[in-house]
Amino acid sequence: xxxxxxxxxxxVDTADEQSxxxxxxxxxxxxxxxxxxxxxxxxxxxxxxxxxxxAARARAGKATVYRRxxxxxxxxxxxxxxxxxxxxxxxxxxxxxxxxxxxxxxxKPLSIEEGEKKLQVMAGIVSMLSRSPELAxxxxxxxxxxxxxxxxxxxxxxxxxxxxxxxxxxxxxxxVGSAMICYRxxxxxxxxxxxxxxxxxxxxxxxxxxxxxxx
Numbered sequence: 726x727x728x729x730x731x732x733x734x735x736x737v738d739t740a741d742e743q744s745x746x747x748x749x750x751x752x753x754x755x756x757x758x759x760x761x762x763x764x765x766x767x768x769x770x771x772x773x774x775x776x777x778x779x780a781a782r783a784r785a786g787k788a789t790v791y792r793r794x795x796x797x798x799x800x801x802x803x804x805x806x807x808x809x810x811x812x813x814x815x816x817x818x819x820x821x822x823x824x825x826x827x828x829x830x831x832x833k834p835l836s837i838e839e840g841e842k843k844l845q846v847m848a849g850i851v852s853m854l855s856r857s858p859e860l861a862x863x864x865x866x867x868x869x870x871x872x873x874x875x876x877x878x879x880x881x882x883x884x885x886x887x888x889x890x891x892x893x894x895x896x897x898x899x900x901v902g903s904a905m906i907c908y909r910x911x912x913x914x915x916x917x918x919x920x921x922x923x924x925x926x927x928x929x930x931x932x933x934x935x936x937x938x939x940x
Contacts, residue, residue: 754783754785754789755793756807757783757784757785758779758780758783758785758789758790758793758800759800759803759804759807760783760804761779761780761782761783761785762774762779762783762800762801762804763804763805763808763842763846764782765778765779765782766801766804766846766849766850767842767845767846767848767849768845768849769849770848770849770850770851770852771797771801771849771850771852771853772852774797774801774849775797776790776791776797776800779800798853798857798860801850801853801860802857802859802860802863805846805850805860805863805864805867805868806863806866806867807867808843808846808867808868818831818875818878818879819831820882823883823888824879824880824882824883824888824889824931824934824936825926825927825931825936825938827879827882827883828879828926828930829923829926831875832919832922832923832926834919837917837918837919837922840872840906840917841910841916841917843867843868844906844907844910844911845910846868847864847868847907848911850864869903872903873899873900873903876899876900876902876903877895877896877899880893880895880898880899880934881895883934883936888936889934889935889936890934890935893933893934893935898930898933898934901925901929901930901933902922902925902926902929902930905925905929906922906925909921
């Protein structure tokens with residue numbers, strides 16, 4: 726932190742201290758701190774992350790963070806559980822009349838960016854998953870389940886309108902695209918582009934579902 730930023734952080738700490746016993750502590754900075762924790766986690770991983778790093782990124786004093794979360798594990802657990810899911814809101818789910826149209830309509834720059842951020846966070850907490858069942862559950866709920874459930878819903882809707890044969894393994898195929906994107910991002914360290922995602926749709930997902938792309 727710069728000297729000016731440190732003064733600002735200390736001022737926030739002082740205001741927080743003055744809330745006093747019996748008074749509700751100001752939680753207005755929680756979102757900033759959680760966002761900062763996710764940024765640091767994605768960059769350094771859990772083992773390399775420190776409360777000092779998070780406090781500096783959020784321009785908050787370390788005491789401010791510790792008054793809200795007693796440990797790094799608690800902070801990470803809350804941060805992962807509160808990850809944004811704006812790209813999966815029900816009102817944004819397309820219904821174009823075809824499965825390909827629906828899947829392609831979900832390929833948006835913001836959605837791709839948020840997806841990559843989630844993968845980076847997932848990579849950052851891998852070392853903790855076996856030691857913390859609570860964190861594993863939070864990661865499943867916030868990072869994996871939303872996209873998986875959306876894919877299943879789109880495929881089942883296509884089955885209902887007769888576009889996809891009913892004997893297809895929906896659970897398996899719904900996870901294929903995400904698995905490929907995960908491998909490309911984390912193992913190959915290659916950026917995800919709209920063109921790549923659409924190629925996965927056309928060359929992997931649709932053929933696996935028995936859907937022939939119109940020429």
